[in-house]
Amino acid sequence: MMEFLLEPWPWYVAGPLISLVMFALIIGGKTFGVSSNLRTICSACGAGKISGFFDFNWKAQTWNLIFILGTLIGGYIAQNHLSNDNSIALASDTVTELKNIGITTENQGYVPSELFDLSNNENVLLAVLLLSIGGFLVGFGTRYAGGCTSGHAITGLSQLQVGSLIAVIGFFIGGLFITHFILPLIF
Amino acid sequence: MKKLYFLFWGIIFGIVLIKSEVASWFRIYEMFQFDSFHMYGVIGTAVISGIILTQLLKRMRVKSIDDKELVFQDKDFLPKKYLIGGTIFGLGWALTGACPGPMFALFGAGYYSILIAIVFAILGTLAYGVLKDKLPH
Numbered sequence: 001m002m003e004f005l006l007e008p009w010p011w012y013v014a015g016p017l018i019s020l021v022m023f024a025l026i027i028g029g030k031t032f033g034v035s036s037n038l039r040t041i042c043s044a045c046g047a048g049k050i051s052g053f054f055d056f057n058w059k060a061q062t063w064n065l066i067f068i069l070g071t072l073i074g075g076y077i078a079q080n081h082l083s084n085d086n087s088i089a090l091a092s093d094t095v096t097e098l099k100n101i102g103i104t105t106e107n108q109g110y111v112p113s114e115l116f117d118l119s120n121n122e123n124v125l126l127a128v129l130l131l132s133i134g135g136f137l138v139g140f141g142t143r144y145a146g147g148c149t150s151g152h153a154i155t156g157l158s159q160l161q162v163g164s165l166i167a168v169i170g171f172f173i174g175g176l177f178i179t180h181f182i183l184p185l186i187f
Numbered sequence: 188m189k190k191l192y193f194l195f196w197g198i199i200f201g202i203v204l205i206k207s208e209v210a211s212w213f214r215i216y217e218m219f220q221f222d223s224f225h226m227y228g229v230i231g232t233a234v235i236s237g238i239i240l241t242q243l244l245k246r247m248r249v250k251s252i253d254d255k256e257l258v259f260q261d262k263d264f265l266p267k268k269y270l271i272g273g274t275i276f277g278l279g280w281a282l283t284g285a286c287p288g289p290m291f292a293l294f295g296a297g298y299y300s301i302l303i304a305i306v307f308a309i310l311g312t313l314a315y316g317v318l319k320d321k322l323p324h
Contacts, residue, residue, distance in 0.1 A: 014207030015232025023240045024196045029251035034287040038312040053316035063193045070197020075295025078205035091222035110211040116300045135304030137279030139311025145272025149286040158237030163262035170273020178281035179219035
């Protein structure tokens, strides 16, 4: 059992577990939507003064802030106590494609050093810029669309919402554009 | 007590995101290259089991753990909002390799530079809130 826990978990274990998390939040009287926390944080920081969009009783959303605090702790536990090593068994075509666009750190962890290493990176300014732009687009887009992967792709599709299907199609339009047309130009 | 309930499920979620490599930038890149079934398997089985669980909850009229009606929000039908917003989200997802959940899991796992993306995701949400009435929906 422990041996299995320490290996990477296959998709047919991860998928049902994610829907179990959604299920637990629904019977907890809530919904599964991580990005709502970003709006809650804006509101808690006083953004209600500059836009009515943030003028709501954010304290009623404390449960969700606790949930993402848990997500952070879960990330720590998985990394430090439930993992043997960090290398990811990527498809060989993906590894080749990564080399073509100038990313060669695919066996050193969950993220490419070219984009995430801020201490030993000759392109540190580029990395900070990309993380900033990427993060901004995630925050702007998710609120515009009314949800992220948890709210639309998992919860929305589980409830057969057409709007969520459109949002997920949008996720792919944006993602495919960056992956196939922008990333090859950057590194 | 209820706080511990949400903390517990958050911890499970974070562990799953790291252990299944869903929080990996490389897995997202691989997904958008259509080179592996992994991410489609995760999302696909999550949605299929999610549909079954949701239908069971609705048909059996299950109450919440504190005996209230469950929350099933029907989304308004605003195709423009979903398509434009979703596309902008997708641009950021492929760049940072992380959607909001994995961002927090990655930070916990020790990839601290993701904090830049988290801070800017909050700023992006702020910008949307300020510009909301000027945007097409």
